[in-house]
Amino acid sequence: MRKTSVRLTAAVLTAALTGTVAWTAPAHASALPAVPPAAAGPNEITGYPRQNVLPVWPDNPTDASIPIGVTPYDEIAPKLNRLQAASKRVSARVAGRSSGGYDLYAVTVTAPETRQEARQQEEWKRLLEEDPVRARTDPRLLADYKTPLFVNANIHGNEWEGTDAALRVIEEYATSTDPAVTRLLARNRLVFNITANPDGRVAGTRANDAGYDLNRDLTIVSQPETNLIRELIVDTKPIITLDLHGYVNPTLLHPSTPPHNVNNEYDLYIKHGLPNALAIEEDLRALGYAETQRARIPFRDDAPGVWDDFPPIYVPSFAMLQSSIPYTIEAPLNPRGGNLTPQERVRRSGINTDVHEVAIKTSLRYIQDHRAEVLHDQAEVYRRGWAGEPLRDIPDGYVPGWGPEDNYRTVFPRSYVIPSGRGQHSEPAAARLVDLLIGSGGRVWRAKHDFRADGRSYPAGSYVVDLHQPKRGLVNSLLEPGADITDRVGDLYAGPAAWSQGLTWGATVDTLWDDLPDVQLTRVYDGVAAGSLPSADGDLRLDLQDAADLLVVNSLIRKGLRVHRLADGSVAIPAVPGSRQLLKDEVRAHGVTFERAPAGWRGTPLDEIVVGYLGTVEERDTLRDLGFPTRAVTPTTLADTLTADVDVLLVASNLNLSTLTASNRAALEAFLARGGGVVGLGTAGANFGNAASLLTVTATAGPSLASGVANVVNRGGPVTAGAVPHSFISQPVWFTHLGAGVTIEQSYAADPLLSGWWAASGAGTNGQAAAANQASVVRRVSDGGNGVVLFGTDPTFRLHPKGLQAQLGRALLWAAQP
Structure with missing residues (x-):
């Protein structure tokens, strides 16, 4: 646990940081390069309010919010419509659609602005990033710029109360006649993502309708909900970002333990992040509840690694890289569970809503009390970037509790x-x-x-x-x-x-x-893959190194073109009348590059391949990105889903043969008897391959949290020929004691981990040293003619490792017709 010798209040810590502890930032070193204007021109900017009549959703008595005593989803739009009608301070819009089709609401609360005033605000906001030195010395900007606060609520669907706190604050500020509120809204813009996960709010689930934890998606942006969060943060440039969650008792709020992301200007964050956290703790105490008398601030209270801000996949860690002061706020009282009375649920959700309201208002007060400094420091992040300065070596004691364990820094290339x-x-x-x-x-x-x-x-x-x-x-x-x-x-x-x-x-x-x-x-302002097609007619080759290439292969097969898999895993397409226009269409749609096929090529004809998958939404959606038709399979539905049209079984979760019913076992045996292929991921795939006598391997798994970028050696072959020498791992698996006929396509390098965390656990036999030079991808044709491929890497993890998707696709093509 961290220990500090002095119990500091927010006021004492702020005074210390604005006095002798903080250093003076060096002056901007050089003139800024010319930068093209942002996409939205001045003529497209209108004043505030920007009001819209939000569509009203039908009443839903099964909404999981109702028993908790919070606002059901179908009541959000009517409430926002009423507030817009009653106040010129509120602007609401449908900013997108969730995975499940619900409206996503973005709300701005601020004092009314003319079009010219709104254009001026936008110019100042851009100036902070484009010319930070001029911005932070501009007296008009410092006096009149509306400092932004961003509130992201309900990203985990069954952590409801952030939405209600946001609605409460919006209503209060929309209708208040207090002169202090009038002044507040004249100097700030409050931007709310009212419910970041309406699918989960209605269903009472953490994930969205597609099955993803949205607070792990911020640098992958695979979901529409996280695309909106990213847009709001990038566009708003918030001074403070609040991501409202539950439930950790006592209330948990950032800053976090190390490891810290090595790319952050952490000195400019922690000098504000810690004192505002202490101020929130003080204000929570003032609520008077026994459950809010102390907060848990991981930086102060926890050992390193307990609640870190290392990967940029979370809303706060992504926001910090945008020069915002971010917080995860975990309200303390879980209102879920069947053993609670209705009254207790409502009591708990009420306290949680109060907690989130305090976090919003205290953070807004912090911005006002330290306005000049937070503006200076937001601009300072941008200035250091433009100047190419190295990250600061933050001295021990910079804030109470800061020590060598916190000092994570990188070196920027040019x-x-x-x-x-x-x-x-x-x-x-x-x-x-x-x-x-x-x-x-x-x-x-x-x-x-x-x-x-x-x-x-x-x-x-x-x-x-x-x-x-x-x-x-x-x-x-x-x-x-x-x-x-x-x-x-x-x-x-x-x-x-x-x-x-x-x-x-x-x-x-x-x-x-x-x-x-x-x-x-x-x-x-966007990436372009033009692709190409040889000018002359003739047979063509497509090297499958990206999901786009697999999409094209599957598309061509469905359109009736003959496609042949070559020994190195690439494909050849014979020239036939009418094919060239189809190929041009694929190049235009997907940016792939065809080349001339080698003279005298020979290959295996490919038919459409249907994949039955035993796994999660990650496998489902990776297969979708590769263009394969799919069938969802479970151990209890094999007889119904492992039908005659399934060519390959993707095994990514456990399939225990000894527990199958007779009909399900018969369906599996029939699939294997007709030569069905198998691609297995991790220990689940290896265990199935061994149990079904398809191959013999020993699979060893690293610790559950071992993850990162691995160094690999590709041996060539239909799966890994041409692949890059790096792979993604999440609980890495390696294969030893290989039986007859098992071919190694890829192995971990002598130094397996390029970056990440991979310690040994237990008896110490599952660390990096044990995996060095061992197989990471293997294949075999079983005695019954089944093509089998096993992966010890992770090509489907949260849809992240895009570069491995082609390896999975090539494995499926080979396993179907080895």
Whole structure:
């Protein structure tokens, strides 16, 4: 546990930090480069209020909110409509649709603004990022800029009360005649995501309708709900971000324990994050409830690794990389469970709503009390980025409790190049990565001419990422490999302990430590994969290195073209009359690159492959991204779902043969007897392969929290030929004692972990040393003719490792027709 020698109040800590402890930031070193204007021009900006009549949803008596005593989803739109009708301070809109089809509501609360005033606010907001030195010395901006606060409520559907606290604050500020509220709204914009997960709110589930925990998706952005959260944070540039949750008793609120994300300007966060947390704790105590007399602040109260802010997958950790002061607020009292009376549920949800209301109001007060400093420090994050300054070495004691265990820093390269042309592993992957960087608030340029950098040649059109940019921490967090933190921390709140879309999304990304390419650059606002098709007729080859390539293969098969799998896992398409236009359409739709097929090629004809999957939504949606028709399979439904049209069984969760009913066992045996293929993930796949006598391996799993980016050696073959030398792991698995006929396609390198966390547990036989040089992907044709592939890596984890999806797709093609 952390210990501090002095019990500090928020006021004492703030005074200390604004006095001798804080250093003076160096002046802006150089003029800013010209930056193209943002997409929304001044003529598109209107004043406030911006009111809309929200569609009203039908009454739903089964809404899980009702027994908790909070606002049912169908009552949210009518309430917001009434508030808009009653007050010019409230602007509400439908900002998107959830996975399950519900409206997502974004609400802004502020004093009315003319169009000219709103345009001025937008110019100031942009100026903070574009020219931070000028912005923070502009007397008009400092006096009149409306500092933003962002509240994200109910991201976990069965943690309801954040929505009700938001509605309560909106109603109070909409209708109050208190002059203090009038002044408050004249100097601030409050932006609310009223219910970030209406699917879960109605159903009483943590996840959305698609089955995803949205608070693990912020740098993957696979769900419509997280796309909106990202848009609101990037657009709002909030000084403080609040993500309202439940239930941890006593109330838990950030700042967090180490490890900290190595790309953050953590000194500029913790100097505000800790005193505001202490102020929230004081105000919670003032509520008078026995349950709110103390908060749990992990930075102060917990050991390293208990509740960290390391991966940028959470709303707060993503917001910090956007130069916001973020908080997870976990209200204390769980109103769920069958042993509670209706009165107790309502009592608990009422206290939780009060807790979240305090967090909102205290944070807003902190912004007002420290307005000049928080504006200066938000701009300082951007200034350091533009100037390319190294991260600060934060001295021990910078705030009470800060020590060597907190000091996580990276070294920024000067730039990155994402090549185009032959130097690029996958053009669709590169375009996808560029879209992620830009959508997350980063900046990307393209070279107008060929150039050389760091001894390599690059063609015109290659992307250049200049890290002298305001949100360099966010960009670098996505592109850098990461670090092995195994020896620094004995625990993690959750994985992944490394992510690196620069290594795991399938694109080639080159790091230039000292150089910015000397070539004319044009800023771009989306990624483009043009693809190509040889000009002359003839047989064509498509190397399957991205999900887009698999989508094309499955599309061509469905359209009746003959497609053949070659020995290296690529495919050949014979030239036939009428095929060229179909291929052009696929190039245009997916940006894939065809090349001439090798002379005298021979391959295995491919039919449409139907995949039965035994797993989670992650397997379901990865298969969708690859274009395979699917059937959901469970141990109890094999007889109904493992029908004659299923060609391959994807085993990602346990299938215990000894517990199957006679009919389900018969269906499985019939599938295997007709030569059905099997692709297995992790120990579940290996256990099934052994039990069904398809192959013999011993599978060993690392600790459950071991995760990150692994170094791998690809041996070639239909699954891994041409694959990148890195893979994503989440509880890595390796295969030893390989039986007859088992071929190793990929193995862990001698140093298996490039970045992440992977300690040994138990007897110490499942650490990195035990996995070194051992097989990570194997295949075999069983004695009965079944194609079998096992993965010890994780190609489906939360839809994150895009670069591994093609390996899974190639495995399915081979297993179906080995």
